[in-house]
Amino acid sequence: MDTDDRELLSASVAAAIDPAAPSSINDAALDALGWGDMLAAEPIDAVGVVFGRLGAAAATADVLDDVVGCALGADAGAALVHPAWGRASPVGRDDSGLIGVAGQRIHEADVVHVVCADGLATVPADRLVADPPTGDTRWSPVRVDGDLTAADLTPVDGDVLSAAVTAARHALAHQLHGLAAGMLGLARQHAVDRVQFGRPIGSFQAVRHKLAETHVAIEGAAAALGAADDDPTPLTVDLARVVAGRAAADAGRHCQQVLAGIGFTRDHDFHRYLFAVIELDGLYGTTGLITQDLGRQLIAAGVVPRAVDL
Amino acid sequence: MGTSPASPPSIGELRTDLVAWLDAHADEIAPPYEGAGSLAEQMTQLNRVKRLLWDAGFMGWGWPESAGGRGGPAALRAVVGEEVVERDLVVSGFFSMTETLAPTLIDFASPELAAEFVPRLLSGQEMWSQGFSEPGTGSDLASLACRARPDGEQWIVNGQKVWTSLSQFAERCLLLTRTGTPESRHRGITAFLVDMNTPGLTVRPLSIMSGSDEFAEVFFDDVVIPDARRVGAVDGGWAVAMALLPFERSTAFWHRTAFLQSRLQAVVADAPTEDHSAALVGEAFAQLHALRCCSRNTVRRFDRGETLGPETSVDKVLVATAEQKIFDVARALAPRRVALPENVHDERWRDEFLYSRAASIYGGTGEIQRNIIARRLLDLGDE
Numbered sequence: 001m002d003t004d005d006r007e008l009l010s011a012s013v014a015a016a017i018d019p020a021a022p023s024s025i026n027d028a029a030l031d032a033l034g035w036g037d038m039l040a041a042e043p044i045d046a047v048g049v050v051f052g053r054l055g056a057a058a059a060t061a062d063v064l065d066d067v068v069g070c071a072l073g074a075d076a077g078a079a080l081v082h083p084a085w086g087r088a089s090p091v092g093r094d095d096s097g098l099i100g101v102a103g104q105r106i107h108e109a110d111v112v113h114v115v116c117a118d119g120l121a122t123v124p125a126d127r128l129v130a131d132p133p134t135g136d137t138r139w140s141p142v143r144v145d146g147d148l149t150a151a152d153l154t155p156v157d158g159d160v161l162s163a164a165v166t167a168a169r170h171a172l173a174h175q176l177h178g179l180a181a182g183m184l185g186l187a188r189q190h191a192v193d194r195v196q197f198g199r200p201i202g203s204f205q206a207v208r209h210k211l212a213e214t215h216v217a218i219e220g221a222a223a224a225l226g227a228a229d230d231d232p233t234p235l236t237v238d239l240a241r242v243v244a245g246r247a248a249a250d251a252g253r254h255c256q257q258v259l260a261g262i263g264f265t266r267d268h269d270f271h272r273y274l275f276a277v278i279e280l281d282g283l284y285g286t287t288g289l290i291t292q293d294l295g296r297q298l299i300a301a302g303v304v305p306r307a308v309d310l
Numbered sequence: 311m312g313t314s315p316a317s318p319p320s321i322g323e324l325r326t327d328l329v330a331w332l333d334a335h336a337d338e339i340a341p342p343y344e345g346a347g348s349l350a351e352q353m354t355q356l357n358r359v360k361r362l363l364w365d366a367g368f369m370g371w372g373w374p375e376s377a378g379g380r381g382g383p384a385a386l387r388a389v390v391g392e393e394v395v396e397r398d399l400v401v402s403g404f405f406s407m408t409e410t411l412a413p414t415l416i417d418f419a420s421p422e423l424a425a426e427f428v429p430r431l432l433s434g435q436e437m438w439s440q441g442f443s444e445p446g447t448g449s450d451l452a453s454l455a456c457r458a459r460p461d462g463e464q465w466i467v468n469g470q471k472v473w474t475s476l477s478q479f480a481e482r483c484l485l486l487t488r489t490g491t492p493e494s495r496h497r498g499i500t501a502f503l504v505d506m507n508t509p510g511l512t513v514r515p516l517s518i519m520s521g522s523d524e525f526a527e528v529f530f531d532d533v534v535i536p537d538a539r540r541v542g543a544v545d546g547g548w549a550v551a552m553a554l555l556p557f558e559r560s561t562a563f564w565h566r567t568a569f570l571q572s573r574l575q576a577v578v579a580d581a582p583t584e585d586h587s588a589a590l591v592g593e594a595f596a597q598l599h600a601l602r603c604c605s606r607n608t609v610r611r612f613d614r615g616e617t618l619g620p621e622t623s624v625d626k627v628l629v630a631t632a633e634q635k636i637f638d639v640a641r642a643l644a645p646r647r648v649a650l651p652e653n654v655h656d657e658r659w660r661d662e663f664l665y666s667r668a669a670s671i672y673g674g675t676g677e678i679q680r681n682i683i684a685r686r687l688l689d690l691g692d693e
Contacts, residue, residue, distance in 0.1 A: 208684035220600030295592030304575045
């Protein structure tokens with residue numbers, strides 16, 4: 001995809017987000033843009049644009065199912081149960097060969113595919129139980145009622161499974177970056193508009209420096225994402241995911257402080273962004289867990305790789 | 311200089327040749343001291359390494375032929391510095407001074423002046439310093455007061471500079487002087503390349519926190535500088551000072567990432583494996599990665615001929631953040647070697663930990679960078 005194609009797609013995705021209900025994008029509108037074909041043909045570009053836009057609007061869609069499903073060879077449009085919130089990777093079978101699955105469901109369907117360590121388990125949706133009964137989140141924690149056995153599994157190669165985890169983290173990194181940029185946009189506008197002591201609060205250095213700090217974090221994430229898009233290895237993607245996760249956390253902290261009282265309400269859009277950052281951080285590994293895992297890899301190998309070079 | 315092929319190598323070709331050469335000459339080029347070495351030893355080693363690289367033909371890549379170089383994009387210089395710094399052959403900040411001093415002369419001095427002096431700097435024959443800051447002029451560079459008065463074909467300089475790194479080792483100094491009225495600010499500044507052995511010029515070294523005499527005060531008492539040593543137009547010195555920035559923030563910063571890479575490598579080599587240290591190492595690695603990705607983009611934009619502007623303040627903040635993070639982690643994992651060094655290696659950690667505190671101060675403080683980002687990149691208007 002060249003720059004023009006990416007910009008065109010980006011604008012189309014933005015247009016598919018309903019300003020009246022920005023928290024969820026219309027999946028049919030994405031399909032109409034040829035999302036499924038793009039995901040199969042040019043996954044890196046397509047994922048970057050779509051998830052970046054979703055983040056910037058604090059919107060959700062079922063598209064993470066498509067990204068992981070596509071990587072695992074599931075049918076287009078398949079509904080997945082992802083690894084449980086906070087888990088870095090899917091669960092495997094225990095000593096007795098059983099899989100006690102608890103996971104995250106994003107969209108409803110009659111049949112779901114549970115992402116397990118050895119493959120995909122196909123399960124009728126009526127075997128899923130909400131666990132715990134869902135509260136005020138867009139993610140539905142579920143578990144499979146009863147245990148799964150090998151017979152329920154369509155085996156998937158270990159390499160394919162780790163590629164799917166990497167694909168998920170790549171998508172989430174773009175979404176977290178988009179969320180950080182979206183928050184900075186809101187806080188910057190507030191700093192320009194909001195007058196106290198007879199001047200815009202954006203004229204105070206303390207406020208300016210918080211926004212500048214956020215900008216630096218976002219630019220770092222954008223550069224790390226660029227490197228991951230150019231050469232999407234598990235290392236570059238995990239690094240981009242961690243840098244984007246930190247940028248989103250920094251943006252949440254600084255922008256909320258700048259937005260102050262209004263940012264603490266549900267009248268202002270900011271809360272949607274903060275919720276999304278907090279919730280997304282637990283899919284396919286938290287920023288903290290992936291960071292620790294990267295450190296462990298370095299210490300074990302005794303080497304700091306040049307993840308990017310001139 | 312070595313043989314001069316018709317066209318410059320690619321980055322990959324240069325790296326392959328250079329790595330092979332560095333491996334073949336490892337014993338010859340290694341520092342003769344253990345640990346960090348004294349400042350004088352570091353200077354001798356710096357000039358020796360530059361000389362060897364120059365003689366082997368590597369030091370000329372990325373510099374224009376008019377100034378004694380061999381041509382090619384600046385990224386070639388970034389690679390040479392990276393390999394030399396990552397192997398711990400030189401102090402990265404000292405090696406990178408060439409990156410800011412030489413381009414200034416090439417772009418602003420007369421072609422004769424540049425052709426005469428730049429090769430001396432590149433080849434390790436000479437060391438130069440940068441006389442910008444003054445006791446009353448830190449972040450506010452346009453307030454400088456060290457005065458140059460015209461006197462026929464020469465200038466008479468009186469005043470004082472401070473924080474002029476390595477002045478006692480320098481043959482020459484790129485000096486900013488006040489030639490306009492005191493109120494003329496950035497419009498009344500003129501730059502010169504002054505010989506450090508000129509009568510009336512006195513250097514008093516200043517100890518930095520780690521104990522090294524890296525800084526100096528320089529006093530000017532009726533110091534005579536020929537007009538032929540003027541760099542840029544009369545009252546055009548601000549442009550000279552600002553022209554340093556794209557070089558500092560592309561090639562020199564890439565060199566710095568190599569230094570940080572090698573020090574994080576040293577941290578990792580003896581880091582314990584428990585969760586806490588893995589988390590710290592991971593955080594430092596992620597910070598360094600964000601910096602390297604940004605810096606790589608900047609070097610590439612520079613080589614494409616794009617103008618580097620206020621967006622490089624982001625790189626500057628990332629360098630400072632990554633450097634301080636890496637040495638914070640180094641200290642957190644082995645606090646004793648910083649607190650109570652027992653050998654030259656510990657002393658190096660202590661020195662570098664202390665030096666890293668200055669990463670958010672020199673070259674424009676972190677606050678100045680954030681001011682630039684807020685005004686120029688976020689368009690927040692006036693304070």
